[in-house]
Amino acid sequence: MIAIAMKRNSVAPHPCMQDAAVSMKKGNIMNIIPLDVGFGARINNVDLARLSDNPQAQQALQKALLDYGLLVIPGPVLTPQAQIAASEVFGALEEFPPTASQIPGYPQIFRVASRATEGYTGVGRYWHSDGSFRAVPTPMSLWHLEARPDVGGDTLFTDLQEAYRSLPDDLKAQVQGLQTTHRNHVVHPLVMPHPHTGVEGLYLNVGLTDSIIGMARDETEALIASIDRHFSREGAVYRHQWKEGDFVVADNFRVAHRATPLSPLQRRVLNRTTVRGDGAFWEVEHAEVVADAKETVAG
Template sequence: MNIIPMSAGFGARIHNVDLARLGDDRDAQQTLQAALLEYGLLVIPGPVLEPQAQIAASEVFGALEEFPPAPGQIPGYPQIFRVASRATEGYTGVGRYWHSDGSFRTVPTPMSLWHMEARPDVGGDTLFTDLQQAWRSLPEEMKAQIKGLQTTHRNHVVHPLVMP
């Protein structure tokens, strides 16, 4: 397995790992877990995974959320939340703004795993940001002003604005 840090200052690309066989390789699992903690974002290029393999590879990082059945979702796989440009293939209009996945939940989603099945010729980029670095770069006066603030979602779930 090769781990190559990304030039953005966080994140790493991982090469030479077979996600479909990850469940049998405890060393690879531990290496990926450590890399996620160190880099905050992992990009692992590879082939399209069958749903069972996608779930098994995702479970290396912890328990998975389950989502209610919906048009375009894969029947029998509530752990997979499909995002698509067509409603018949998954949820549309998702992530067209800066957000943190699952922040509307009482217990926020601690991390997200994305598995791309099809990539458009143009566009389709997913952007990520290092919120730990954003916090570190704030002036101390600003940190003191916002540290105790809370935010309320439309569904009335309340969370700290920042979690340093």
């Protein structure tokens, strides 16, 4: 069993997370330290290899993700099986077609690397949320660093909800009701409520958005550029400098991310898993509540 310790003067935890903390017995302390950018938290003392056997730790991490939007969990390098099991705490995982650089037998793991022989290269060097090309977007991305470069390869994160709240009044008025079209013709609202919390945030793939419905090309490009700059404004970005074994979880409706340049002379292997659009843990919770209600009525 574990207990939760919040760093003094940190952001207050989600009410459900407080309940989870109260119910835990004394033992190892899960230490939650909010990052200094207003979102995200570092989570210490989590045994990811045994997470599937600890429902209280699972609940605490799920609630922490809802609170902070981004979790940074240090630890040892995991086996593919252990990474998949830890990822499944947050929902049912997507599977990807096999390629020469992927891990045989583990279609849930999408490898991103500095060298093409070990994974996909040069991806995501613009603000985006993974799976925005899907009609039902990918709710969560999880990354686990297998091999760390000596220089470069950091990942940047920004808070989409705070980005929306902090827009200048004229820009906030402009984005209301707008819809973006991805290059594959999928349409999403530019201001999207979180599917579980209902909190509104900007939702924009800066690199792969083809158009904004009802706007001319030059107007579309100007608005995307304005939002791009706003995502990168001073004090709004968390820069994650990877260490081997890091396990990072992002709520894609709360945070966007982007890659930074990395030389192929530097070896870096990052194993990513993603939760299916219909597979998030909060979808499961909702289904269980509905099932319980039906059972109560039937009884």
